[in-house]
Amino acid sequence: xxxxxxxxxxxxxxxxxxxxxxxxxxxxxxxxxxxxxxxxxxxxxxxxxxxxxxxxxxxxxxxxxxxxxxxxxxxxxxxxxxxxxxxxxxxxxxxxxxxxxxxxxxxxxxxxxxxxxxxxxxxxxxxxxxxxxxxxxxxxxxxxxxxxxxxxxxxxxxxxxxxxxxxxxxxxxxxxxxxxxxxxxxxxxxxxxxxxxxxxxxxxxxxxxxxxxxxxxxxxxxxxxxxxxxxxxxx
Numbered sequence: 444x445x446x447x448x449x450x451x452x453x454x455x456x457x458x459x460x461x462x463x464x465x466x467x468x469x470x471x472x473x474x475x476x477x478x479x480x481x482x483x484x485x486x487x488x489x490x491x492x493x494x495x496x497x498x499x500x501x502x503x504x505x506x507x508x509x510x511x512x513x514x515x516x517x518x519x520x521x522x523x524x525x526x527x528x529x530x531x532x533x534x535x536x537x538x539x540x541x542x543x544x545x546x547x548x549x550x551x552x553x554x555x556x557x558x559x560x561x562x563x564x565x566x567x568x569x570x571x572x573x574x575x576x577x578x579x580x581x582x583x584x585x586x587x588x589x590x591x592x593x594x595x596x597x598x599x600x601x602x603x604x605x606x607x608x609x610x611x612x613x614x615x616x617x618x619x620x621x622x623x624x625x626x627x628x629x630x631x632x633x634x635x636x637x638x639x640x641x642x643x644x645x646x647x648x649x650x651x652x653x654x655x656x657x658x659x660x661x662x663x664x665x666x667x668x669x670x671x672x673x674x675x676x677x678x
Contacts, residue, residue, distance in 0.1 A: 454485035454511035462514035517606030524623035557673035581638035588643035600649040
């Protein structure tokens with residue numbers, strides 16, 4: 444397993460690097476765990492999603508929320524209090540499948556091991572067995588508002604969001620672990636009105652730490668170490 448830690452950077456630069464890593468990936472390469480930290484509050488969105496359909500772009504700019512398009516699909520996710528990371532699996536690796544759902548299972552089982560080590564216990568973690576129904580059409584466009592099949596769940600609530608892009612030489616898996624509960628007031632400010640997105644996020648998702656005693660940066664570093672340990676054992 445090759446470890447790349449980009450440290451702190453803009454969400455746009457990090458998404459561009461992920462896309463470059465996928466384009467340059469060779470079938471026989473080692474898998475890559477790409478770790479990074481966004482320099483400011485950000486929201487990334489799937490390659491085929493138009494953010495202006497769901498959020499007020501002027502308000503996002505006003506509150507200094509940076510927007511970036513991901514090279515993967517999936518819905519929008521707010522990176523306010525999470526740890527985002529990426530994994531690249533080459534096509535000759537035993538963790539590469541043509542069925543994307545099998546890829547999700549492979550990656551998420553490893554992430555679950557990292558979370559268990561981070562919490563120093565075996566919490567009630569599992570993979571969602573069936574797709575869930577959205578509260579409204581807009582909720583489908585937000586990663587943490589609608590749990591999808593094989594998402595990581597804790598106490599029946601989503602704890603990790605992810606999206607993938609598969610090519611013949613391998614696939615890119617981009618993920619976000621919810622560490623603290625997000626700033627719902629800020630999310631409400633920038634969401635377009637008359638949707639159930641915020642309600643859906645509160646209903647369907649949770650965070651690993653409910654009462655933080657350390658800073659987000661300290662928790663991110665600890666989780667990064669557990670991800671490195673977990674993924675290195677599956678190389």
